[in-house]
Amino acid sequence: MICEKCKHEIGPDYLKCPNCGADNPFALKHAQNIKQFDKEFVKTENEVAGSAKKIAGLGKKAALLVILLIAIIVMRLIAVSNYHGSNTEEAAKKDAKKNAARYTKEMDDMLANGEYMEFANYCYGHEIMNSGAEEYERFRCVKYTVAGYYNCVKIMEAMILRSKDGEYFDRLDTDVSNFCMYLDGFERETLVNMKEQEKDEVYLSYILDMENELKAAMRTYFSMDDAELTQFLSLSKAKKAVKLEEILRNE
Amino acid sequence: MNKIVKMILNILTVVAVLACLVCAVDLKESFEYAANEEEKEADTKDDVFVFEYEVKHQAYGEILDSYYVSRLSNVDVPEGLEDIYHVSEYAHASFMSKVYEEKGDKLKADKCYETMKNLKDELGDYKFTADEIDAVINKSARRQ
Numbered sequence: 092m093i094c095e096k097c098k099h100e101i102g103p104d105y106l107k108c109p110n111c112g113a114d115n116p117f118a119l120k121h122a123q124n125i126k127q128f129d130k131e132f133v134k135t136e137n138e139v140a141g142s143a144k145k146i147a148g149l150g151k152k153a154a155l156l157v158i159l160l161i162a163i164i165v166m167r168l169i170a171v172s173n174y175h176g177s178n179t180e181e182a183a184k185k186d187a188k189k190n191a192a193r194y195t196k197e198m199d200d201m202l203a204n205g206e207y208m209e210f211a212n213y214c215y216g217h218e219i220m221n222s223g224a225e226e227y228e229r230f231r232c233v234k235y236t237v238a239g240y241y242n243c244v245k246i247m248e249a250m251i252l253r254s255k256d257g258e259y260f261d262r263l264d265t266d267v268s269n270f271c272m273y274l275d276g277f278e279r280e281t282l283v284n285m286k287e288q289e290k291d292e293v294y295l296s297y298i299l300d301m302e303n304e305l306k307a308a309m310r311t312y313f314s315m316d317d318a319e320l321t322q323f324l325s326l327s328k329a330k331k332a333v334k335l336e337e338i339l340r341n342e
Numbered sequence: 343m344n345k346i347v348k349m350i351l352n353i354l355t356v357v358a359v360l361a362c363l364v365c366a367v368d369l370k371e372s373f374e375y376a377a378n379e380e381e382k383e384a385d386t387k388d389d390v391f392v393f394e395y396e397v398k399h400q401a402y403g404e405i406l407d408s409y410y411v412s413r414l415s416n417v418d419v420p421e422g423l424e425d426i427y428h429v430s431e432y433a434h435a436s437f438m439s440k441v442y443e444e445k446g447d448k449l450k451a452d453k454c455y456e457t458m459k460n461l462k463d464e465l466g467d468y469k470f471t472a473d474e475i476d477a478v479i480n481k482s483a484r485r486q
Contacts, residue, residue, distance in 0.1 A: 145344050148348075149344070149347060149348060149351060152348070152351040152352070152355060153351060155355060156351060156354050156355050156358055159355065159358035159359060159361075159362050160358060162362055162365075163358065163361050163362055163365050166362070166365035166366060166368070166369045167365055167368075169369055169372070170365070170368050170369045170371075170372035171372075173369075173372035173373055173375060173376040174372055174375060174376075179415070205447075205450060208434065208438075212410075212413040212414070212417075213417070215413070215414040215415070216413065216414065216415065216416060216417035217417065244437075245406070245407075245410050247437075248403065248406050248433065248434060248437045249403035249404070249406055249407050250403060251403070251437065251478065251479065251482045252401075252402035252403040252406060252433055252437070252475065252478055252479070253401065253402075253403040253404075254396070254399045254400050254401035254402075254403070254404070255400070256399040256400060256401070258399065259399040259401055266403075303445060304441060304445060307441050307442075307444040307445040308437075308441045308444075310444055311440050311441055311443075311444040311483050312440075312482050312483060
């Protein structure tokens with residue numbers, strides 16, 4: 092680089108000519124540029140640092156929010172599991188599915204022994220009717236028949252063993268009405284349909300046995316012979332109820 | 343922009359904290375519920391009181407009714423209800439014995455009598471109820 096005043100050669104980083112002392116415009120401009128650059132650099136650096144600081148604050152908050160959401164989900168899952176897990180009905184359904192092999196064997200034994208009421212209680216107690224397990228499918232027709240038989244026998248027992256004490260409340264009317272309703276459904280729908288649908292001869296024999304047993308119970312406790320029972324069964328629900336009240340009140 | 347995001351995050355955090363508190367309370371209750379369910383024993387006091395009342399009035403049909411209702415949800419006899427169950431089972435066996443006799447099934451009828459005999463020994467203070475049940479059943483059954 093040449094000094095404009097004395098034409099002496101000077102270095103680019105000399106602010107003044109070492110020979111004549113004149114200013115070096117290039118070096119001065121460069122120095123100004125460097126100063127400006129430093130200023131801009133510091134400014135940008137501060138901006139970037141400030142922005143990073145702000146983003147870091149937001150990040151912490153977002154992380155806290157995510158942690159809270161995860162905590163909520165975990166707590167809800169545990170709570171639902173506690174409520175659901177202790178649901179005895181659900182637990183029984185799971186149990187019925189899990190122990191299907193053992194339960195079906197016990198159910199078959201009960202049927203073979205003619206323990207139909209016990210069979211019904213067993214089905215209800217173990218939630219077998221609603222378990223949805225395929226293993227119990229073969230009991231479908233017997234289960235429906237047992238349900239009808241169970242209701243009829245249960246009410247018959249209640250009617251026969253009712254209190255005749257005048258001071259005690261009398262619910263014979265209600266029992267008679269319920270019995271006639273169940274009997275009608277059992278005789279006219281359940282038995283007819285289940286006998287038609289049951290293909291297994293052994294299970295069909297249980298259905299027929301339940302029918303005979305219920306008829307035997309009615310003959311025994313309603314003081315009827317075969318002809319009277321046939322006539323009674325042919326009556327409408329209302330007429331059955333009237334007839335039954337007459338029998339039971341005058342026994 | 344940052345301020346808006348910050349504000350939204352603050353609101354969401356407060357809502358999440360509140361939800362967290364609610365969930366914590368619910369979680370505590372769920373544990374208590376589970377513990378209660380496990381340890382739940384039938385509150386037998388009322389049942390026993392009703393049982394005594396029904397025995398006094400010879401209302402064995404009512405006893406049987408509660409027995410069947412209870413049997414729908416309990417496979418085993420709930421603690422404290424043993425007397426109700428024994429009386430009810432006796433009543434059922436007594437009822438069915440006559441049905442089997444009418445049906446001509448001597449084997450099952452004998453089994454019922456055997457069950458009745460065994461149950462009678464377990465009735466304790468309520469042994470007299472067995473005789474009362476037999477009296478009602480014998481009176482009601484046609485073939486005596």
